[in-house]
Amino acid sequence: xxxxxxxxxxxxxxxxxxxxxxxxxxxxxxxxxxxxxxxxxxxxxxxxxxxxxxxxxxxxxxxxxxxxxxxxxxxxxxxxxxxxxxxxxxxxxxxxxxxxxxxxxxxxxxxxxxx
Amino acid sequence: xxxxxxxxxxxxxxxxxxxxxxxxxxxxxxxxxxxxxxxxxxxxxxxxxxxxxxxxxxxxxxxxxxxxxxxxxxxxxxxxxxxxxxxxxxxxxxxxxxxxxxxxxxxxxxxxxxxxx
Numbered sequence: 526x527x528x529x530x531x532x533x534x535x536x537x538x539x540x541x542x543x544x545x546x547x548x549x550x551x552x553x554x555x556x557x558x559x560x561x562x563x564x565x566x567x568x569x570x571x572x573x574x575x576x577x578x579x580x581x582x583x584x585x586x587x588x589x590x591x592x593x594x595x596x597x598x599x600x601x602x603x604x605x606x607x608x609x610x611x612x613x614x615x616x617x618x619x620x621x622x623x624x625x626x627x628x629x630x631x632x633x634x635x636x637x638x639x640x
Numbered sequence: 641x642x643x644x645x646x647x648x649x650x651x652x653x654x655x656x657x658x659x660x661x662x663x664x665x666x667x668x669x670x671x672x673x674x675x676x677x678x679x680x681x682x683x684x685x686x687x688x689x690x691x692x693x694x695x696x697x698x699x700x701x702x703x704x705x706x707x708x709x710x711x712x713x714x715x716x717x718x719x720x721x722x723x724x725x726x727x728x729x730x731x732x733x734x735x736x737x738x739x740x741x742x743x744x745x746x747x748x749x750x751x752x753x754x755x756x757x
Contacts (some may be wrong), residue, residue: 529682560745568728569644570683570748616683626671626734627696628746630683 527552529617529631537637538607545592546602546634548617556622559600561591564614564633573615576600604636612638642666644749646731652755653721661716661752663731670736672714673746674706677728689714690736721756728753 528551592601674686688696689708705717732746
């Protein structure tokens with residue numbers, strides 16, 4: 526069975542600092558995908574970044590990058606130059622393979638950016 | 641409207657009521673999903689529809705009844721719910737699986753905050 530673990534229930538960071546949100550996963554599947562979503566207080570889940578298990582390079586999307594360490598089964602999200610608008614819940618999720626649709630989510634990390 | 645919309649945004653109902661949640665996607669996707677997000681629990685997948693056909697039911701109690709009349713609309717019919725069913729219900733859509741370079745990421749609506757009294 527697949528499992529996602531996010532060990533940081535909450536994090537507080539000063540504006541403009543970089544922040545790393547931890548995510549570890551457990552799977553026996555050779556092919557899988559990892560996602561990060563942001564959930565503001567308004568409720569909708571916003572897709573941020575994707576990493577495929579066979580991707581050779583770490584994914585990057587603007588200020589977001591994914592520190593993918595396959596041997597350690599970790600997929601940490603790094604947000605550079607944090608902004609007040611980054612305050613939200615952040616969820617790490619896994620999908621078995623390109624052909625699968627079921628996403629398994631972690632419990633989330635609440636990030637608060639202080640001015 | 642763009643993206644995924646959900647109505648109502650908030651719903652309070654008694655245990656004997658019957659109500660329905662509506663989801664509509666304007667992204668041309670063919671897969672739609674219902675998720676339940678309870679306090680202090682990970683997001684849980686409830687149902688998956690592909691091309692209007694239900695392809696996954698994640699052991700959801702029968703008091704939740706989904707309906708997908710077309711690829712753009714998804715409903716969740718609720719009847720005789722329990723207080724523990726109070727949660728945020730999120731709808732999502734995506735392209736159907738396929739394509740080696742495709743993320744097929746899911747796009748979510750804003751959710752319906754349900755309270756069962």
